[in-house]
Amino acid sequence: MSLSEFSLIERYFTALEQPASPYVDFAIGDDCCLLSIPDDMQLAQSIDTLNANVHFPAEANADLIAQRALAVSISDLAAMGASPVAFSLAISMPQVSEPWLADFSRGLQQAAQHYAIALIGGDTTKGPLSLTVHVQGVVAKGKALQRHGAALGDCVFVTGSLGDAAAALAFMQGQLSVAKSAQQFFKQRYYQPSARIAVGQSLNDIATAAIDVSDGLVADLGHIAKRSGVAAVVNVDKLPLSAELQAASSPEQARRYALSGGDDYELCFTAPASMREQLLELSELIDVAITEVGTIVAGSGVRCVDGRGSELQLSQTGYQHF
Amino acid sequence: MSLSEFSLIERYFTALEQPASPYVDFAIGDDCCLLSIPDDMQLAQSIDTLNANVHFPAEANADLIAQRALAVSISDLAAMGASPVAFSLAISMPQVSEPWLADFSRGLQQAAQHYAIALIGGDTTKGPLSLTVHVQGVVAKGKALQRHGAALGDCVFVTGSLGDAAAALAFMQGQLSVAKSAQQFFKQRYYQPSARIAVGQSLNDIATAAIDVSDGLVADLGHIAKRSGVAAVVNVDKLPLSAELQAASSPEQARRYALSGGDDYELCFTAPASMREQLLELSELIDVAITEVGTIVAGSGVRCVDGRGSELQLSQTGYQHF
Structure with a gap:
């Protein structure tokens, strides 16, 4: 028997133990999540896709795939000098494999805790194995590191x-x-x-x-x-x-x-x-x-x-x- | 000759004519985009994936695929009573087809203008045709429509x-x-x-x-x-x-x-x-x-x-x- 999308989300994603964030008012379980960002901060965001056999071997351990996907995206926050707040995960899978999902969920939780970042939304769809992670973090207004400030002699x-x-x-x-x-x-x-x-x-x-x-x-x-x-x-x-x-x-x-x-x-x-x-x-x-x-x-x-x-x-x- | 990811982004996405938003401080071109959200507002966000031959026919017109992908995600903002602000697009394609991308880009621009929503980030990768759209909008604090308030007699x-x-x-x-x-x-x-x-x-x-x-x-x-x-x-x-x-x-x-x-x-x-x-x-x-x-x-x-x-x-x- 195959699990419905809703049961999948419930079992392997909503149930993740993860850090609380003062910026997240509402996470998984409605049409949208809701965030509040203080006036003195900017929200930094990045999105990255990892496709099986392009960005990782399809047969890799699911917990490692999860850890890599999250770290790769969070690295963009690091490059802006931002502090991780929350992420959304869109995952496509050819079929539902509960052992695979259990491994994936464990890796995801480990990485989310390591980086103190909360899963606040997502989508699970049928399709070739692919992960898209959207991450966001906060940085003091005007303090983000960007690419354009390098000066002669630096x-x-x-x-x-x-x-x-x-x-x-x-x-x-x-x-x-x-x-x-x-x-x-x-x-x-x-x-x-x-x-x-x-x-x-x-x-x-x-x-x-x-x-x-x-x-x-x-x-x-x-x-x-x-x-x-x-x-x-x-x-x-x-x-x-x-x-x-x-x-x-x-x-x-x-x-x-x-x-x-x-x-x-x-x-x-x-x-x-x-x-x-x-x-x-x-x-x-x-x-x-x-x-x-x-x-x-x-x-x-x-x-x-x-x-x-x-x-x-x-x-x-x-x-x-x- | 195949275009590099950077030329692709430049030609078909960065160049889009699109609405300006008071909440977007910095869009495409760095590790992250940057947003500022007023204290009296909440940011509503949703992410959706559409895979070829699961959520749309692979041979469909690219401009229609783009319009559908954006509308489907923005619908989640509508359901929260939020006003569209910005979206990120992660697109996987098996190969680079410039005619396809030109059509896609035109449909995307049309929908973005219709809904007054700005493209602020994305990722283009090699892989089976798939679109993941992350949308965000603003709603007055505490005023978002959610699923849990229906009362007897409504x-x-x-x-x-x-x-x-x-x-x-x-x-x-x-x-x-x-x-x-x-x-x-x-x-x-x-x-x-x-x-x-x-x-x-x-x-x-x-x-x-x-x-x-x-x-x-x-x-x-x-x-x-x-x-x-x-x-x-x-x-x-x-x-x-x-x-x-x-x-x-x-x-x-x-x-x-x-x-x-x-x-x-x-x-x-x-x-x-x-x-x-x-x-x-x-x-x-x-x-x-x-x-x-x-x-x-x-x-x-x-x-x-x-x-x-x-x-x-x-x-x-x-x-x-x-």
Whole structure:
């Protein structure tokens, strides 16, 4: 017997234990949810779709799919310096599998609690497996980090390490061999990326521009450069590479993953050099690496140089969506 | 040559001519959009997915698909008595077809202007054709229409006519023959439903509960009854049926479409009998039929009776999502 949509929602979504939010007046169970936003705040929103076999393997564990979908969307809130408030989930499934839904629901709840974000609405439909997550968060009025403020002389910083998710994907597709001891690390970097909420929230008065690295550093830093009317130079010898990535691939391959691979969901931001010390303190305080990788200069586009100043040519500069 | 996601967004979505909104501070072009909501208002939100060959024929005109997707979501705002503000669109497409996108973009713009709603964000991905629309609107704080306020003795009202969309679907699937002169009417009722925004906005101090008819009158009125802890009785002889529907099907078939067919996106609401006169005036003022079809009584569930009081048995009471 198949469950009706209403029973499904009741059992696997409405029943989620999740954080209460002062901004959510009414969540699931009517034609709309209702929110109230204080006058001194702005609501930041983003929407992302993950399709089976395009953005994740269809046979992946449902709890990991749920965790990844939520983290990927929340990463956009981090990039704006916003604090997560609520999300809506539209899920299409070819058929109702209760074990799958139970796993999915568990992963969703775990991620929702981790990021303190409440499920406030959704839609469940029949169709090829696909998730669309709409997230929203609050930020003090006028304090959101955007892409357009990078200024000449600013330094370029990134959080965490880059290239792990691209290497993980190559590993899962059988194109890269990884030591047994590092396999869990890579899977986690792909399925459970750390949306850098705490960093983003701390950057409101420090960074001049910010973006999350979803399509690759060169591509995403390129958006900052374009919006800001400047160019960026990346010193590839400064790229933060995990020990696991360095062990699994050649220096050239690791660099390529870091520059052109997507899915890391680290933050890339610009700030005046005078902020270096504050960023060092911040990094220690919240225990997230923050690495200076380049500078903002006059011109357009993103150039990559090595420590001796030689320019590198990149054949592919970011994830191609079509 | 295939267009990149960014060029696509630029050409077919960012360039849309659309209404300005005082609540939208920043729309497309960063990690998030930004909204400000006045303290005396609530933000009402809903999300809906339409999948090809589940919710619309894949070969349908792209401009009609766009119009339908937007109207279906906006109908949820109407059911809350909210005024449309903004929407986000996540679209998955198997490949990039510029003629298709041009049509889609034209339909989207037409509907967005009709409902005075601004596109503020989205995602374009590769995958089976699917649209997810997240809509939001504003409503005076505490004035939203919900499902739970129906009281004993209230009358049940519906807007427009019922059953046309279900008949349209039957016609398009070759299961119902329709006179040539009425075919356009039925297609329009399916692809361009009228989200009843003006009615919803006028009901804030009149209706005790409201819902939009997406799954069929019996199913949707059933949600009001359940949430309100009451029962509803529908007099099937009072159902508003279009002349086109009455001409195309037998009285029994027309009644079945009206009671159990989905996709009409009319409003169903309850109000005290003392509001009858005000509703008549409203109906004339905004030129939308408002018909009294039943009453709220003690008990649970929805019963259907004819003019002589005989009870009808319904084999299927609403659209089954799985």
